[in-house]
Amino acid sequence: MSRLLTNLHRLHTEKGSGRLFEELNDLFKDSFDYVCTKIGNSCDNEVYLCYFATLSLNSRLHFAFDEDESSLAIRLKEYEGTPISEGDTKKCELALCSGSAVLFLRGSATGLILDLQEVQQRSLDSPFTETVLQGPLYAFNENLEVNAALIRQRIRTSQLKAWETTVGRSTNTRIFVIYCADVVDESCLAQVKKLLTEMDVEGIQDTGELLRLLDKKRYMRLFPKAILTERPDRVTSDLLRGKLTILVDGSPFALVLPAVYTDFWHSPEDSYVNPYVSVFQNTLRFLAMTVNLVLPAFYVALTSINVDVNRLEISLAAAASREGVPYPVFIETMLMLIMIDFITEAGTRLPKAISSTVTMVGGVVLGQAIIQANIVSNLLVIIVAATAIANFIVIDYQMGLVQRVLKYFTVVGAAVAGVLGIVFCLACLVFYLSSLESFGTPYLTSLLPRKGGRK
């Protein structure tokens, strides 16, 4: 306590005519949880302690009743916490908003900042958006320090570096950029640091929003340029491959970048299982992607424009299944695709207890009824169901959403020019992907060469 008092007196002696007390009271005057209390006198000067009752853990400060019999006053007896620092009004304002307490003498221009921050957080839990089949079962939570610690606990080397910055004029959100110095792509790191330093926004709420802000090319935002993950094992394996990770305070998702197209099709489990099984699973995923992209489109093309491409038996079967359906194939297909996306969206947004009922009603009852009402053919119901299942095979949630959008694009292509239209749409997609870059790395980087990492 003696060192604290010495510091306090130094404030008094050096800057006796300051107005920190008035300025802080003015700044926080309408805040019910702002506490500014006089805790005693020191050398004929009043000592004040300010903090937010909702943010600070005041059990770290121990007070005692004054031993002076003539008055019943309290005084600061003990402080448990990290080393104190000194700050002016602006710094004190920020410190108070972050949960620290400020100790100062009335009339001083600066105050002593005591770290009393009490962070509200969940305990470590399993990932919500990525199912873990094999591997560590814990996931990131909303606490920046905890998330950084989870990474540090998995990579125990001095090469693991963390660069800190804050973004947002109002939110002052802390951001960590973590990387392995010996393998990181220096140009990518410099680019990310520059973008974060120059970022001028009111505030950010999540890593997804940060990714949108980092991506400057407005017309090139269809595909995700970085991986959002809750899994520390995925982050650490990518850090060792030369990528870098951005952690945002208050978000349980880490941003891993640069990311190329094939990264979104790999699961961390791929490295934990038999390589043959891994290749098989990757093949399944790519097949699912193809089915999701082109199956409804092929239905449109082969039943309306390129009827002669199919075997006669299949064409006849398709025609028979459409007997009595009043709408053109394109309208019929769009109707069903939108319907299945309604069901998917409802299943995602609703509470779990209700979503299963909605899926059942939507999938089975509606499907059966729509066929019996001759609104769509039963072949289309099979195709749409297969497409929906194929979409759920996509590992990455962001990429899954993009796939859902793209199937409409190929269906329109098929309705206009049949098989040729589908292929044209795919060519356009390849051209678009080949023009994309994720923070300096081409999005269509080949699978074969090593994408950075330890040699």
Add this chain to the structure above:
Amino acid sequence: MNKTIPLTGYEMFSLQVLYVGASAGFLYPSLLINSTTGPLWAPIVVWALLAFSSCFLYGRMLLKLRGKELVPIIISSLGKPAAIMLLLPILLFVIAAITVMLRSFTELVTMTLLPTTPLLFLNGMIFASSALAAAGLMPIIRAAKVIFLLGAGTIISLLIIGTSGSHWELGGPWFQMSADFFTDGDFYGGSFVWMGFTYIAMIAPFTIKQAKLYQKGNMIALVLSVLMVGCFIYIPVMTFGREMSSQLTFPFVSKMDSIYQYWIVLENLTAIFMSATMLCLLLVIALKLKALMSIMTGIWPKVSINWGLAVVTVIIYIAAELIPEWRDLEKWVFNSYFLRFYAMFVFPGITLAGLHFKQRKAGGA
């Protein structure tokens, strides 16, 4: 972003194979079959040798550039007026080549797959290629690697499937040599298939290492090209016979129409062949547009690449629209062979001689 990095031999190989895939499947077989009464492999071999010598010339020319851009070097060596005189025929030739390639493909699509779809709409596919060309060389190369797997892979599979129902005896004569093709216009008209490397060379700068890779990649591609071209010609001949094949406008497409295998789910492989060809074609048009812009911005450095590309694309689109009918296309293919010869031999020859002369002069001084 999208900075140019050295091209690999594989990338040059895939571009060259894509060029053959885009150009050899529809118009060329009919031209070559009609060019001779002797063995069909003879004109193919002659063209392969000519392509080899042209590729060799271009390779030597690129080595002389030592990593510098082609057009500025020509301008500095020969002077701007002479350089423009030398490059102008190439510019015209590339514009015409893209126009003919686009229109002939869309005409074929109208004849086989989409008879009611207007050409006005089908010709619009050039805008996709133009967008890719505007993105830069590296996106073209990256797209080429994917399209190579999809497009060229499908075409090669179709060639293998196409061998079913073929009879060797119909492919003859095999050894009764005849040089009659040298006097036939169809032989020269088919020269467009053998100049993929010309466009790749135009997208220089290449480093010395790349220039060597250019030769290597193109030589390997040339071998595969000969095999592919041989298949495109011999498969319909060995199915329908020489006489009937010579009457068909698109012998290979007709062959695709006739394939029936119980294990193939699809009955009409023409649609698959056309789709694969379109993939290759879109990429090749993008490459040609890029080569065109490299020349234009080399001559007129103030020309904005994106605006220049937009103008050229619209010109080609309108020109493709204005070609009245298929016969006019064929006439253009026959009559423009001198431009192709110029691009294959005269242009690299003069440039090589000019650069050699300048380097000797500089060495002497």
